[in-house]
Amino acid sequence: MGSLVLLDLMGGIALLLWGLHMVRSGILRAFGPDLRRFLGKALRNRFAAFGAGLGLTALLQSSTATGLITSSFTAEGLVNLVPALAIMLGANVGTTLIVQVLSFDIAAVAPVFFVIGVTAFRSGARSRIKDVGRVFIGLGLMLLALHILLTTLAPAENAPGVRIFLNAITGDPVLCILIGAVVTWAAHSSVATVLLIMSLAYSHFVSPYAAFALVLGANIGSALNPIFEGARRDNPASYRLPVGNMLNRLVGVLLVAPFLHPIVDVMLTWQPHLAKATATFHIAFNVLTAILFIGLLDGVARMLVRLLPDKAPETDPSRPRYLDESALETPSLALADAARETLRMGDLVEAMLRKVMDGMMTNDKSLVDQVSRMDDGVDGLDEAIKLYVTKLTRGSLDEREGHRAMEIIAFAINLEHIGDIVDKNLSELATKKIKRRFQFSPEGAGELSAFHKRIMDSLRIAFGVFMSGDVNEARWLVAEKAALRNFELAAIERHLDRLREGRLETIETTSLHLDVLRDLRRIHSHICSAAYPVLDAAGKLPATLQSEPDMNEISNPAHPVHALTRSPPQLDD
Known part of the structure; x- marks a missing residue:
């Protein structure tokens, strides 16, 4: 019984990740150059950049994808670090919007998305129509995956072994934050991780306190991938944007973690539904972090420039400058x-x-x-x-x-x-x-x-x-x-x-x-x-x-x- 539940759970997570991938790749294929031009025009001041990052990430459902696009601008010297950091603040908020939408019971819409997506994908005369069809299929897969997760976890709610195991690994808040960070880093998606946490919280597998701590870890984990994959090791300056984004997340977690118990009490009083409360905490954390740092970006940028200076001019003309493997x-x-x-x-x-x-x-x-x-x-x-x-x-x-x-x-x-x-x-x-x-x-x-x-x-x-x-x-x-x-x-x-x-x-x-x-x-x-x-x-x-x-x-x-x-x-x- 336990092995079947675990297998169904892994299958649901895999389906959720694949749905996210289809949505992101479909939008980038259909509108990638247009989004790049739009983002370039929005990099004039920090507030416009914040709005652009929020909107683009809500569309792509991936702050990592937004970070890669923005990093390509900063690595090529086409944009200042301050608006780039503002874009990432907006991206961190934007990635929470899809979680907020999916916190409602809209699984019944999945067949509609499948019908629209398959019809567009198979009959689209132009490539862009096919790519939009790919987006709708991905959305349908995400909703189907959430339904599978909830259906799988429901009968296992009374399994004492599963409950003891989850209580053991989620009893310590620091351990919860570390687990959330590692899972999100491995999955390359904070959206998938937070949706999984919501499913576990809805089925009462984890306590509200553990759920919120796991969400904090997911926010840290989503900032890890751009550091390891988006920066170029031969260019220290390319680490400025991902490190700055990680710094914002870490400071936010350090400020919130000591007050997690009273935050949980307030959130559950306002929203008793634990899954929806988890989604609301996720968006509130990122909004408050953005408000805190939007005015401090100049100092953060100066610090990052000092810590990560420009590399010496390239003397070997045969070495490529723009071929970014992460792209x-x-x-x-x-x-x-x-x-x-x-x-x-x-x-x-x-x-x-x-x-x-x-x-x-x-x-x-x-x-x-x-x-x-x-x-x-x-x-x-x-x-x-x-x-x-x-x-x-x-x-x-x-x-x-x-x-x-x-x-x-x-x-x-x-x-x-x-x-x-x-x-x-x-x-x-x-x-x-x-x-x-x-x-x-x-x-x-x-x-x-x-x-x-x-x-x-x-x-x-x-x-x-x-x-x-x-x-x-x-x-x-x-x-x-x-x-x-x-x-x-x-x-x-x-x-x-x-x-x-x-x-x-x-x-x-x-x-x-x-x-x-x-x-x-x-x-x-x-x-x-x-x-x-x-x-x-x-x-x-x-x-x-x-x-x-x-x-x-x-x-x-x-x-x-x-x-x-x-x-x-x-x-x-």
Whole structure:
């Protein structure tokens, strides 16, 4: 009998946790980017931030999820610590609202939620409708789990062994707080723990005093997960927000725990129903803690900055800055982090392309030497981004998220190819020019500089297309590809004209000149790859793209260009 009760109890808890997971993941999948933007706008002052944290957590039913989103802002330096701490105060209150709602007997609504959820999930033409269906299914599972818990505990109420065991482990208030903290940390959900405590209290398995002490422990336990999972060990500053949230909880528990007996008496006088009294105590504790700390956040933030200073500037460019492993459970956040890291990789590639051309034009060997070291950073970031996104795709992604993941990997690969062309081709050409003390003709140097400028402009446009998905900018990139081909052919023709004239600088640098044009053109082809997924998703991708000339053909010794350079005309005296 006891083993069956325990098995049913564990099954009910597992179902409750899975329902919470479905609600949270459904909302994040459907509205994740919108919620992130909303939260970013709300971080202007502590009171707006408090309201945003409350509303967002009531929607997500998880203060941990809100904490991860907020931590991503603080870790990236996009928001001050004071409004971030205010968001967590609001999140602590928001997570109690669903408990308050579920303290009422609404289990009969579960079948309605199942019908709505399954209908939306199976018939939803758009991914967002399916995700909303997932939310309703999760709510139904939560209500069903609560019904199972109450049904399971009711017949066991008179079992003397179970009652003796629970009385033994919940007789000491300190032990109750520790048990509540450990259970909540293990379950990753204060909502599930408090609902379980309410079920135990309703069935008279624990005393009112023990129930309230367990709730205090649950509040501590919910603040543990962000410390262990949301912070980056290589960055002490990333611990500020979760440690500050834990500090608020601990101080609140230390202030309330000594007065728990009179609090229990007052609460039961006002609300005799023990389950509802437990839910009310849970929300009252978090509201009072928020009121206490909302005006003290400046001092708390200063203390946290002193205790957890910023890390020294990162000297290794190949080490990722934004790939947060804890965000992998939230695809929208993880994809945003991967996109930011890819953009940082693009910044390195842009710097390489600028330095190699400056070094070539000015014969500055030190600039060229920097390029090889920067390419090692590009290669390292490419590997890290691909590994991170691959880990993300092992989970459950919807169609939109899957496409975005592939876009990120594809763009990172193309950036890595650009880095290789700069390092292995353009750097070698620049080194050869510097070593032999060659100089381009003024016209030739002007053409290469103009060509290079258009490449740099296209690269910056590609960054914008990658991040925003702007269709007009993507179409401009594709159009620029054809225009640049014409520019290149005209530049080659002008170069050949100068070669026929027998100009010494042109004869000396003809191979360099044509090879630089070729490599810049190859780079531009990789840059334009950012446009194709955007145009394809918008249905604007041409059925047949203009065919690319074989750039290897120009580098072939049998090509007419090289035939001319092998046999330059004789110069007249």
